[in-house]
Amino acid sequence: MATLKIFFFVLLIQCTVFTGSSRQLKKSNINIESYGDYTFNVISFGAIGDGKKDDSKGFKRAWDAACDSSTPSPTFLVPQGKTFLLQPLTFNGKHCNSNNITFQIDGRIIAPTKPSTWECNTNCHHWIGFQNFDGLHIQGSGIINGQGDNWWKLSCKDNQKGFMIGHSKNVDIKGLTFEDSPKMHLAFEDSTSIHATQLAIKAPGNSPNTDGIHIQRSANVSIHNTTIQTGDDCISVGDGSKYINITNIECGPGHGISIGSLGIMGKTEEVEFVHVRNV
Template sequence: MEWRQTCMLFLIFLFQVLVNEVRSQGGNTVFDIRQFGATGDGQSDSSKALEDAFSNACNVVGGRNQILVPEGTFMVTSAVFDGPCKGLIEFRVDGVIKASAGIIDDDKWVAFRYIDGLVITGEGTFDGFGESAWNLNDCKMNSQCKHLPTSIRLDFVKNSVVSGIHSLNSKFFHMKIYKCNNINVDGVHIIAPEDSPNTDGIHIGDSANINILNSVIATGDDCISMGPGNKNILIQNITCGPGHGISIGSLGKYNNEADISGITVQHCTLSQTMYGLRIKTWASDIQLTAYNITYDDVVMDNANHPILIDQEYCPSMGCDESKPSSVQIKDVWYKNIRGSSKSQSAVNLKCSSKYPCDNINFFNIDLLYQNSDNSVNANCKNVRGSASGIEKPPSCL
């Protein structure tokens, strides 16, 4: 475990060197989107100007080339930036990129694909204008619902950095990282109302060596969610809430899902969240394993369900409750988890009767009920493991 975290910290150092180099040199060439027809009046569509600026920067051989979104509000209907590029790319946002009202016939709004050595930075904002479309989201009632656009997508991107930006009121997920490798997300701010539907802060799928660091996430759904196929994910120094906490899953819904492993969540604070640290799987015949997962030094501030393994996950109607989950959860460590629970069920482990949770370990769990001396409890179902140190609530292992 220690060698893996050492490697991750070394990668973080290299990523920060890349960010600092780009910032200090300012890029070999700056492509200001206003030179390509963008107007920062908040009304004119600047989509083509953004794509043209990127295309020009992407085709410069070598160097570090910057696409600049200056101060102002630039309305963008949809923009897709495809590599590979011939040099390094910095996408700098100092102003506001604002989505058009309603929805578009796509599941992405701003997308970066097939790029090696991308830096997305600046103190500006991606405003998804989600309030114009949230009423069209029927996913709670319709399991086959059409997903609204994700604000920022990284697909098949590697050796890249996202730093400092703000994401506001996404229509669906704020950021989705898919099929990526070596991505560092550092110092971002993600904000949406508590009742906004499916506005996950950052969703990671089928990716490896991803670091989410030093960020503030307050949304209507998971602050960070991790689907199947992920390896070596470090989540560190995150302030989360409101929202649904930090989740692994859901797992076991689709055929050919890959195992998820090497997840570390540490030095985080979860405040007024519906869930805290959650692993969720569908009751289905889909087989995969979630393993080598560590939660360490996490503060709960009135999280409704601080520690939850739910292998009976079914957010909408139509699940076959007679089937146990075929997802194996094993080798999980909860260490130094402390704070307060909004419910008396502070620890709830509902594991599969077919593949019981194995080697689930608790060390120094210190949770109170709503900041009072009232007791909280722990419930275990189909779990094998151990507990030591502080046991509040008394362990059910």
């Protein structure tokens, strides 16, 4: 396996990614007029927020309503002071009426504690995903905890990415804290024009393959003013990525800013125009 090494340390562990999918949250026939507001609070749609009951259905109902909303700028709200337990799910923006959707995450979101209780078991690509958006704002003071401790005891090839943005463009993500993902905390895949700032990403220094942010087949990605403390790369840039701007990053513990792994099975892969400053 050929691996390109630059900057500080190199990505040492390359895991197989399973392509099974989590539940896709799309539009349904909810009568949104009955809710009468442009902020869609998950509590109003059945989520409990006690950290014990599965709140996935409440999140799905709130998303159905926000996606179907006729307002030009709906807000999906995860309120502060609550802890929401979620099974793996994916928010799909392909058929939404708005191209200016805000996810305001001020509460705490946690994954199931044991891998065996994940509804997809090991056959899912990520825990929380966003796909097919053009105009998405993810922001807030909330905490997203993947409860990865039991995953880290398994082979890394089975571990799931935490928070994934895929096949999207014009996305900004700001202010959130990510903790203890089973695998990579935050992944940008097959996307363009992604801006991430003022994030905090934390996992124990001995947690395997818990990259802070991984970029794959994406362009025009900027990451600024972010603190990353994990057991693997703070930021890793994978194949097919270009025009990446990384500035003002507090990194450590962790393996620094890495390019790779590249050249798996002898393939020729390119990474272009990566700028790193003040790390």
